[in-house]
Amino acid sequence: SLFHDTYKTVLVKGGEEPLFLPASINSPYSQVIFARGYFSSALHEISHWCIAGEQRRTQVDYGYWYVPDGRSEQQQMAFEQAEIKPQALEWIFSVAAGHPFHISIDNLGGVTFDHPNFALNLYQQVMKYLREGMPVRAQLFLHALVDYYQNEIMEDSFDIQAL
Numbered sequence: 001s002l003f004h005d006t007y008k009t010v011l012v013k014g015g016e017e018p019l020f021l022p023a024s025i026n027s028p029y030s031q032v033i034f035a036r037g038y039f040s041s042a043l044h045e046i047s048h049w050c051i052a053g054e055q056r057r058t059q060v061d062y063g064y065w066y067v068p069d070g071r072s073e074q075q076q077m078a079f080e081q082a083e084i085k086p087q088a089l090e091w092i093f094s095v096a097a098g099h100p101f102h103i104s105i106d107n108l109g110g111v112t113f114d115h116p117n118f119a120l121n122l123y124q125q126v127m128k129y130l131r132e133g134m135p136v137r138a139q140l141f142l143h144a145l146v147d148y149y150q151n152e153i154m155e156d157s158f159d160i161q162a163l
Helices: 037-053 073-099 115-132 136-149
Strands: 009-015 019-021 032-035
Touching: 009 037, 019 037, 032 073, 037 073, 037 115, 037 136, 073 136
Parallel strands: 009 032
Antiparallel strands: 019 032
């Protein structure tokens, strides 16, 4: 309900794959659809929504490309670069909700990736968000999670070794 009135956006439990659907003639509300009822999928998809600008929020899946499992090394590097900010927010939201966070490379059938480097980039982005602030909608959502779950967010709440 947090963004229902102000942003005309709702969170929807979905099927196999997550998806963002902008408001349309058929639906007056944008829908952040998360996969199979998974809590972590909901946090991840909310993270993408919190980052997406006004123009991106008018496009299906924010207008982003997506290449499924089996990505090339270049495609995987582009994926990881695009995922740093949303996964950093997801990690912060997970800690606020007292829920485990799992880094996602989303390329099970593809090239090996540099997990420690990606993990370090995520950690550095988390610290940057905590020190310099997050996007407005992310900050609002974080406050709602902290109020609901009563978990304090501090820099030492994040352990890069656990990734």
